[in-house]
Amino acid sequence: MHYLHGILVNISDFADEQNLEVLARQRAMSETEQYHGQVFDWRTEEDAGRYSEYHPGFGVTLGVKEPKKFLEEFNNFVDSPLREAIATSEWLKHENHSWRTEAQIKTIDGCEKILENDEIREVNGVFWSGVKTPTVFSFDKESLERIWENEERYSMQLYRIKKIVQLIDGDYISDSYFYDAEWGGSKIPKDRVEKIRENPSKYAIVYVDIHN
Numbered sequence: 671m672h673y674l675h676g677i678l679v680n681i682s683d684f685a686d687e688q689n690l691e692v693l694a695r696q697r698a699m700s701e702t703e704q705y706h707g708q709v710f711d712w713r714t715e716e717d718a719g720r721y722s723e724y725h726p727g728f729g730v731t732l733g734v735k736e737p738k739k740f741l742e743e744f745n746n747f748v749d750s751p752l753r754e755a756i757a758t759s760e761w762l763k764h765e766n767h768s769w770r771t772e773a774q775i776k777t778i779d780g781c782e783k784i785l786e787n788d789e790i791r792e793v794n795g796v797f798w799s800g801v802k803t804p805t806v807f808s809f810d811k812e813s814l815e816r817i818w819e820n821e822e823r824y825s826m827q828l829y830r831i832k833k834i835v836q837l838i839d840g841d842y843i844s845d846s847y848f849y850d851a852e853w854g855g856s857k858i859p860k861d862r863v864e865k866i867r868e869n870p871s872k873y874a875i876v877y878v879d880i881h882n
Contacts, residue, residue, distance in 0.1 A: 673844055674721045675878045676747035677702060680852045681732070682872040690735075690874070691728040698876035701851035702842075709844055710880035719879025729877040733870030740870045747875065748863060750847035751856045755837040758830050758845075760786070764800025765826075775799050844882040 677698040684693045699715055713719075718729030725731070733740035761767070764784060772795070775781045780801045783790050791798035817828050833845065840857025842849050850858050866873055 671844075671882060672720060673847060673880050673882070674718070675846075675880050676743060676750075676848050677876045677878060678744070678747075678848070678850045678852070678866070679874050679876060680872055681734075681874050690732055691730040694730050694732070694874040695728050695876050698851055698878065702849060702878075705842060709842055709846075710882050713878050713880040718877040721877060721879055725877040731875045731877075733873045737870045740873070740875060741867060743875050744866060744870075744873075747848040748858070751837040751840070751845075754845045754847065755834045758834050758837070760784075761830050762827060763803060765803055767798070767800040769793070769796045770799045771796055844880065 679694050679697045679701070681690055681694050681697075684690055686693065695716070702709075714729075717727070718725040722729060731740050731743055764782075766781075767784070770778075770781070775783065775797065778801060781799055782802055783797045783799050786798070833843070836843050837846060838857070840855040842856045846856035848856050850856070850862075853862065
């Protein structure tokens, strides 16, 4: 699966202003090479790959040259891990996810259409649906025992719970979509976010097409 990642790098120490994009990309690659085999098994080194239509050239947005665009991109990327964690948490409310017709949904006990961004997903009369779980997962004795017994219904729940914890804790994973190379994680403190917003000329966002 391919993902577009935005890697934030500090470029304030670069003296060669004519090659800032190249230097920013080199730094982004160097600072994230350690995640090869974990976050990605392959990635574009020189440009934004299949996302080059939206991020042409070297696939870099420099705050010093395009402050408005940089801030728009930064504001979009910086909360990506949280948005992904929230979206993943929605999957815990249902099981047996599938595309079904209205008639099929009515024949399955507890089955209902699933809302995504407060909208029902429908394609040619077929709806994205799932069977409502008895309770939203919690770390109680019963839930933990079910995981221990490895019942099929809870294997995917465990995967999603692990993913949610990684995202909100700032671990850099494929689904983070954002990484701050200077800070060393995908979650950064509010005071740092404000500092970056106040000094966009010191930073760049490097777009990377990763596969995992």
